[in-house]
Amino acid sequence: MNILILGSGGREHALAWAVLQNPKCDRLIVAPGNAGIAQIADCAALDILDPGLVVTFAEENAIDFVIIGPEAPLAVGVADRLREAGILVFGPSAAAARLEASKSFTKEICDAAGAPTAAWGHFTDADAAKAHVRAQGAPIVVKADGLAAGKGVIVAMTENEAITAIDDMFGGAFGGAGTEVVIEEFMEGEEASFFVLCDGETVLPIGTAQDHKRVGDGDTGPNTGGMGAYSPAPVLTDAVAQRALDEIVRPTMAEMTRRGMPYQGVLYAGLMIKDGAPRLVEYNVRFGDPECQALMMRLGAQAFDLMHAAAEGRLKDTEVNWADDHAMTVVLAARGYPGEYAKGSVIRGLDTLPETSFAMCFHAGTALRDGQVVATGGRVLNATARGATLAEARDRAYAMVDAINWPEGFCRRDIGWRALDAEG
Ligand code: AMP
Ligand code: GLY
Numbered sequence: 001m002n003i004l005i006l007g008s009g010g011r012e013h014a015l016a017w018a019v020l021q022n023p024k025c026d027r028l029i030v031a032p033g034n035a036g037i038a039q040i041a042d043c044a045a046l047d048i049l050d051p052g053l054v055v056t057f058a059e060e061n062a063i064d065f066v067i068i069g070p071e072a073p074l075a076v077g078v079a080d081r082l083r084e085a086g087i088l089v090f091g092p093s094a095a096a097a098r099l100e101a102s103k104s105f106t107k108e109i110c111d112a113a114g115a116p117t118a119a120w121g122h123f124t125d126a127d128a129a130k131a132h133v134r135a136q137g138a139p140i141v142v143k144a145d146g147l148a149a150g151k152g153v154i155v156a157m158t159e160n161e162a163i164t165a166i167d168d169m170f171g172g173a174f175g176g177a178g179t180e181v182v183i184e185e186f187m188e189g190e191e192a193s194f195f196v197l198c199d200g201e202t203v204l205p206i207g208t209a210q211d212h213k214r215v216g217d218g219d220t221g222p223n224t225g226g227m228g229a230y231s232p233a234p235v236l237t238d239a240v241a242q243r244a245l246d247e248i249v250r251p252t253m254a255e256m257t258r259r260g261m262p263y264q265g266v267l268y269a270g271l272m273i274k275d276g277a278p279r280l281v282e283y284n285v286r287f288g289d290p291e292c293q294a295l296m297m298r299l300g301a302q303a304f305d306l307m308h309a310a311a312e313g314r315l316k317d318t319e320v321n322w323a324d325d326h327a328m329t330v331v332l333a334a335r336g337y338p339g340e341y342a343k344g345s346v347i348r349g350l351d352t353l354p355e356t357s358f359a360m361c362f363h364a365g366t367a368l369r370d371g372q373v374v375a376t377g378g379r380v381l382n383a384t385a386r387g388a389t390l391a392e393a394r395d396r397a398y399a400m401v402d403a404i405n406w407p408e409g410f411c412r413r414d415i416g417w418r419a420l421d422a423e424g
Pocket of ligand 1: 118141153185186282
């Protein structure tokens with residue numbers, strides 16, 4: 001098969017790496033890709049937010065199957081247009097992608113499905129939002145309704161913080177995403193991510209993970225897109241996963257189908273778990289980045305078969321072959337991230353790294369310039385490894401980190417600390 005993956009981050013490098021291991025893959029193109037992806041697949045410059053261009057590109061290159069990595073192309077209907085053109089695609093329609101693109105939509109669906117989540121209110125007016133905060137008290141969570149690149153959520157520990165967040169959002173701090181605001185009850189517990197595939201009828205769990213959102217060791221400092229992740233998530237035990245499926249994910253999927261927008265693709269449920277009971281924090285309509293890197297390391301070549309089965313509506317007859325293993329990914333970021341950072345610094349030592357089914361350094365934000373790999377983003381590399389224990393995976397991942405010569409970069413040294421403490 002000729003396969004096209006849309007995206008340019010570490011998630012897409014990991015997807016490409018897994019797909020290429022599958023003998024069903026004849027040709028792989030990644031658009032737009034990055035310097036790491038270019039070492040294993042063809043990369044093509046393509047505006048992946050233009051559905052018409054994506055369809056034309058797929059037709060011209062005889063593509064049999066398109067895998068959409070990020071949420072933005074999904075939200076603008078790239079999957080819809082590909083399906084209309086008769087091209088097989090992994091990823092939900094724009095209507096179903098609202099499970100990520102609109103927080104109030106998700107809350108409504110959860111209420112209709114009876115899925116446990118935080119109590120919430122939806123506001124289009126700053127005064128009403130502030131009155132709600134004063135009535136509820138802190139801690140409380142203020143969210144911009146639309147896509148805000150993971151930055152539109154303020155967990156306010158005081159009423160004043162919440163009021164300031166409301167002023168910022170209605171003042172345009174998040175552009176169009178902030179003109180509608182959702183205010184939620186603060187949920188306590190431990191967070192974990194649950195990944196399932198859906199084909200509109202069947203739901204198939206494919207793994208659990210936890211990420212580290214804060215930039216600094218000990219989970220301190222500002223929030224980022226994720227500084228590292230590991231899989232499986234010990235807090236998401238089989239019993240908790242079963243409850244999440246029965247109480248949250250399956251009712252949500254059934255409600256989507258009932259409303260005429262069956263969900264097809266990967267659904268990433270962010271859960272808050274307290275006393276063995278999961279509640280939904282949020283849905284994402286794509287793989288997590290960097291969680292995907294750890295998941296692909298564990299799933300390997302079967303990841304392709306699973307995504308292909310989801311796209312063809314065959315999940316009912318599909319099984320996941322679990323290995324009793326652990327994976328970890330450590331993000332190397334440019335100094336300054338998630339604030340201002342410089343671009344263009346040279347990264348050395350990458351050619352000394354292992355490239356095996358146990359250890360891979362995925363590229364997230366790199367380009368090739370005059371034969372050298374340079375950093376082009378905030379999150380730049382993902383040292384990813386697998387082992388019989390999380391400690392073994394951690395040691396392999398950090399051995400890669402230590403072999404990379406990039407003075408302008410940094411990483412957290414404590415990815416997985418919570419689970420490693422428990423592993424002992
Ligand atoms: P979201 O983008 O909705 O996942 O929110 C980003 C982060 O904010 C989550 O990963 C949680 O750590 C936190 N968060 C969001 N909503 C809540 C909530 N209702 N209670 C507690 N923490 C929350
Ligand atoms: N790592 C969090 C996300 O992909 O949203």
